[in-house]
Amino acid sequence: MSHPIVLHHFNESPFSEKIRLIFGLKRISWCSVLISRTMPRPELMPMTGGYRRTPVMQIGADIYCDTQRIIRELERRFPTPSLFPGGAEGIGWASAMWTDRSFFQNTVNLVFGSLGARVPQSFIDDREKLRGAKFDVEAMRAGIPQMRDQYRAHLDWIESQLADLGDWLCGERAGLLDINAYMNIWYVRSNLEIADELLEDFSRVREWEQRMRAIGHGTRVEISSTKALELARDSMPQTAEMSDPLDPNGRKVGDLVDITPDDYGKIPVRGRIVASTAQTIAIARHDAAVADVVVHFPRAGFLIKSA
Template identity: 65%
Template sequence: MSDFPIILHHFEQSPFSEKIRLIFGLKNLAWTSVRISRIMPRPDLMPLTGGYRRTPVLQIGADIYCDTQCIMRELERRFPEPGLLPRGYEGLAWASAMWTDRSFFQNTVNLVFGSLADQVPADFIADREQLRGAKFDVAAMKAAIPLMRDQYRAHLAWIDTQLCDEREWIAGDTPSLCDVNAYMNLWYVRTNLDQSDGMLAEFDHARAWAGRLRAIGHSQRSEMGSAEALDIATRATPQTEELSDPTDPNGRKPGDRVEVMPDDYGRIRVSGEIVALSAQQIAIRRNDPRAGEVVVHFPRAGFLVFPAA
């Protein structure tokens, strides 16, 4: 479908990146890793995204995909087999991210950083405060550990309940986005906290399920520098085809200039001209002095679209 490599801009500790790395394993895709810093600046990535700074970002040539929702959708479109949408539950599979990436993840990140409070570097705290637009209060997170353990246990119990009929996967006979989305939080706790196995002790089904997902691996990975990835975009031409949405509730259309940003954190507006839009995605064309012409793709759920200032 493309002569360009599948490039993932990520860092190893990123739980959202682990979602995509796991999908590479499930689909047995060869991919190229560009390792970015956990904190800003990221001078070779920002020309590609227009300032969007959340992790990960997928690059295929001069097409740039932001947010795991958008990345998952594109990987499923380009590489439909094996499929990650359980038959009869396709909409719920996509919607499961609104649980796993928001309430479940916020509980998980508070538990992790509360437990590691004394070890969190000052520059990381400052970076995350800029990302959040609010105080990254590790002392408050530490004080709230008992509450976060309660919440984390409740989420684990939901997963365990879904698996209690001895099924191997959350929504069918094969792993799906439901599994990938939920597993991210267990992976994050296990990667960072020694007591993670103890938290799973009462949940036999969830513990076995997490082990099955962990065993899948990340498929064939190669490494690339960020400057080389930027050069690939500069030399390439975006492949996104124009797509109109005749029922867009605000009458938007290709050619309109807009600004797109997340609705929760990392609220940086990325400006461009609409190339394609639908109920689930919007793609905007940008021209950057370093990257040249790129098309940046965003999901619609969880993102806001404004007329360009």
């Protein structure tokens, strides 16, 4: 049975924009479930086991967490056009450690420092719970000069790469490196009127931004979170058992583990290993609201501990 691709996201989410662009690049038809920017998300949590970062992709009763894992599954299911048109697949995957961490943190500080008092207190409270630390908008405001300096440095890297290769960062067509880097340009553009000012000295980045926006989001159909929950409950997970014989900690199918992000949103998800590789791990869970699901995570950026 073929299940629709369902993305649980909100329109303002920069990480969700990555996935939406891949839908556009690969011309994928997908179902959109709009979730709130803040907790609670009562019809999503039973599927993820408590994982609360955005986005989450659902295919029947298989639930994919983190953009790394979502992207890897989309590339497996829809290999054409490839996300690695110029080769260099390893660098393409690894680029997320730049774009999603140092570059993104710089971008977040710039955006929220510039927004200042316009940031709702409810959003601040939610992000403090998510990060386990103070979401200090005033400190971000004070740091704007430094954040502009650092944002400019990131832009200069992109400009230099475009000068070397032409229209795209990773070869003859748009690929994962472009999508990863574009997320932060998109986020500033979506929130700040000074986006043009920040890009003024980077003509190649400005032209590249227009090309990225033109990719679009594929074919999008809205469905309700209730419908998505029903799809999971009425499906069976399709993940085959697979152990990693080279797992450095000797983990195997059936082991009970907790999986937790290593940076923020440190909410452990518990389940029994169904499949694992050097890059991925999937665990089986049961929840009364959704029955049996398999939740998929990447290895990089996540901690796996015996439960």
